[in-house]
Amino acid sequence: MILERLSGAFLLNCELFFWTLVFSLPLGLVVAFGSMSRCAPLRGAVKTFVWIIRGTPLMLQIIVIYLGPGLMGFNNPWPSGSNGRLVAAVVAFAINYACYFSEIYRGGIEAVPKGQTEAGQVLGMTKTQIFFKVTLLQVIKRILPPMGNEIITLVKDTSLANTIANKEIIMMAKEYSAKGLIWPLFSTAIFFLVFVGALTLLLNWAEKKMDYFRC
Structure with missing residues (x-):
């Protein structure tokens, strides 16, 4: 029964993890383009926003967004x-992780040699074609390891959703510990270890699939 x-409580962690990735991965790319914009006011505003989000605790951001x-x-x-509590948590997590992902995206994009972009322009390719056919594959290969670390961190950070009374697995286990049962707290570690273990195997497989592409 326990x-x-x-x-059932861990399903909330999984749901939060899934929706955060769905929204934060594309949003992070948009933020990355904003931070690299040639428009100085836009670039400054985006970089300031990223600095604020990365410089304050996620727990505080969850509370502020909800209340x-x-x-x-x-x-x-x-x-x-x-x-409502779950939606607020997803919004907070998506904004937070989008800012972290944006820096990873930016580093990956800027690491691609400019000569390859120039070669694409010489061949008559548009900027969109150059990005998707020349830059993107190299960026994916470069960002997989740091992106994987952030994704694994996200799995564990989902427990912060209990800040606004989302009944995720750790909050549920704490309720049982208040009744004198300690083993539910330890069992939560197994849930997270299994999830992170499966995710690690998936990320390792993805990295090996990208080995054919030499940067």
């Missing part, structure tokens, strides 16, 4: 109940 409830609108006198934008 394991069933812990498993901030109401405390500032605005209508609460989140749905009522547990769904």
Whole structure:
């Protein structure tokens, strides 16, 4: 019975992990382009935003995003109940991880030799064609290891969702520990270890698949 409830709670961690990746991966690329923009005001604004997000705790960001609108006198934008708390957590996680991913994207894009872009221009390719056919594959290969580290960190960070009373697995285990049961706390480690282990194998497989492409 307890394991069933812990498993059900871990599904919330998995759901938060999934939706965070769905939104933060493309958003991170948009933020990266903004930080590399030739428009100085836009570039400065984006870099300042990234600096603020990376320089403050994720836990604080979750609280501010969930409670901030109401405390500032605005209508609460989140749905009522547990769904609202989950949506707020997804928004906070997506913004936070998009900023971290943007720096990884930016580093990968800037690491591609400019000569290859110039060669594409000489061949008459558009900027879009150069990005998708010349730059993108090299960027993916370069960013896989650091991106993998951030993704694994995200798995563990999903436990911070309990800051706004999302009943994820650690919050559920703490409820049982308050009743005198210690083993549910240790069992949560198994859930995370299995998830991270499977994710590590997947990331290692992806890196090996990219070995054919030499940067």
